[in-house]
Every structure is written in structure tokens, then in C-alpha cells.
Amino acid sequence: MxxxxxxxxxxxxxxxxxxxxxxxxxxxxxxxxxxxxxxxxxxxxxxxxxxxxxxxxxxxxxxxxxxxxxxxxxxxPEIQIHDQHLSPTQRLILAAEYNDLDAARAAINEGANANYFRLGENNPFTAAIIGGSMELIDLIVEAGGHPKSSSLEIAEIMERDDVIDLIKDLDE
Structure with a gap:
């Protein structure tokens, strides 16, 4: 992760x-x-x-x-983002982490939960921070995704000032 x-x-x-x-x-x-x-x-x-x-x-x-x-x-190792054995939410998380905007859009259109959170697992917002695409983060926010408690810390570690500003704006 x-x-x-x-x-x-x-x-x-x-x-x-x-x-x-x-x-x-x-x-x-x-x-x-x-x-x-x-x-x-x-x-x-x-x-x-x-x-x-x-x-x-x-x-x-x-x-x-x-x-x-x-x-x-x-x-x-090759990650199978389009593997149909994965749920749309799991595909969204993988697409966000590997910066695949088209696969992320497809997963959202299939009903992925952009605000998914389970302790000990990755979530779409954090995966998009890791993936590095602001466009993906914007897509996840538009689909209802929100930063999680660790999102700001991960953005700071990765020196993502653009994401830090967005998280602060969303918190206001």
C-alpha cells in the first residue's frame, strides 16, 4: 500500500x-x-x-x-484491474492506485463506492493520492468520495501540496 x-x-x-x-x-x-x-x-x-x-x-x-x-x-507484477472477479469498488481502488482514469470511470459507472472505507484496507481517495493523478482525485470526489483520517498524512508524506490544499478545502 x-x-x-x-x-x-x-x-x-x-x-x-x-x-x-x-x-x-x-x-x-x-x-x-x-x-x-x-x-x-x-x-x-x-x-x-x-x-x-x-x-x-x-x-x-x-x-x-x-x-x-x-x-x-x-x-x-501485473495487476488485473479489469478482473471481473473483483467488485467495482475493488477495481476503482486498483485503477486509482495505478492511475488508470478510464478503468476508474468504468468502475464508478458500474456502481463502485467512491467513499468506501474499511479499517486495514485501501480506499479510493487514498489510492488516488498514491496514484498521483489530481484528475483521478477530482473524479473520486465528484463520485462522492471523501478524504479519510490518513489522507492528509499520506498527502504530506508524498509531498502532494495540491492534495493537501484540496483536503483542507473539503474540510471547510
């Missing part, structure tokens, strides 16, 4: 895990999604973390990414 993961280092008896504070999901040190009994089952719980290309430069330095002279980065 593009939030910074937090290291949760238990004692030596329990495994070290990473926590996604936005979704409440836990991942092991290999990036595999762990079963979360306190988080509702959703599409997000079925995906492991995308691990970017990396290498170790010595004993204490991890190099993430590739130099431009290296091979091109692999494509991220």
Missing part, C-alpha cells in the same frame, strides 16, 4: 516480521504475506511484497536498485 514498513523485532523465539501500518498486514523477512487473524481477508492479503533488484556491497551495505548501465528493472 506504499507505506513505509516497520520492523517488528520480537524476541529470539518469535520470527522477525515487517508491519505495513496502513493495512495492518505482516510480512516475513522474505516479503511473504503472513496470515493475519486480526485483518479481514482481502485481495491485499494474497500478495507478497515486490522485492526490487538488490545486492550486498560489503558486510554492512545493501544496494537497492540497479545502475543505469545495468539491465532494466523488471516489470512489477
Amino acid at each position: 506504499r507505506c513505509a514498513l516497520q520492523l517488528v523485532d520480537h524476541d529470539r523465539q518469535a520470527p522477525t516480521v515487517f508491519l505495513d501500518p496502513c493495512s495492518g498486514l505482516n510480512y516475513d523477512t522474505a516479503g511473504r504475506a503472513l496470515t493475519n487473524t486480526h485483518v479481514a481477508e482481502s485481495d491485499a492479503t494474497r500478495f507478497n511484497l515486490y522485492i526490487p533488484p538488490h545486492s550486498f556491497a560489503g558486510n554492512s551495505l545493501l544496494k537497492i536498485g540497479l545502475n543505469p548501465k545495468d539491465l532494466p528493472l523488471p516489470d512489477p
Whole structure:
């Protein structure tokens, strides 16, 4: 969900895990999604973390990414925004996160809930902040979507002054 993961280092008896504070999901040190009994089952719980290309430069330095002279980065896992097994609201969230305006319009026309919110899951407004398109945010607002409690914080982290101004205007 593009939030910074937090290291949760238990004692030596329990495994070290990473926590996604936005979704409440836990991942092991290999990036595999762990079963979360306190988080509702959703599409997000079925995906492991995308691990970017990396290498170790010595004993204490991890190099993430590739130099431009290296091979091109692999494509991220393909997300099926148009998968008919997903609800219109789930397709709207994916379309907003991946900046697909046409798919977002189609999902809204199919009855997607632009103001959807469930604790531990992404929502259309926040997904549009992450997706980066002000046009998508405007579309979601026009369809009845509103910022959630974390929207302002996410906009500040992503340095989206345009979204920060919009959220403040909507709050007035």
C-alpha cells in the first residue's frame, strides 16, 4: 500500500516480521504475506511484497536498485484491474492506485463506492493520492468520495501540496 514498513523485532523465539501500518498486514523477512487473524481477508492479503533488484556491497551495505548501465528493472507484477472477479469498488481502488482514469470511470459507472472505507484496507481517495493523478482525485470526489483520517498524512508524506490544499478545502 506504499507505506513505509516497520520492523517488528520480537524476541529470539518469535520470527522477525515487517508491519505495513496502513493495512495492518505482516510480512516475513522474505516479503511473504503472513496470515493475519486480526485483518479481514482481502485481495491485499494474497500478495507478497515486490522485492526490487538488490545486492550486498560489503558486510554492512545493501544496494537497492540497479545502475543505469545495468539491465532494466523488471516489470512489477501485473495487476488485473479489469478482473471481473473483483467488485467495482475493488477495481476503482486498483485503477486509482495505478492511475488508470478510464478503468476508474468504468468502475464508478458500474456502481463502485467512491467513499468506501474499511479499517486495514485501501480506499479510493487514498489510492488516488498514491496514484498521483489530481484528475483521478477530482473524479473520486465528484463520485462522492471523501478524504479519510490518513489522507492528509499520506498527502504530506508524498509531498502532494495540491492534495493537501484540496483536503483542507473539503474540510471547510
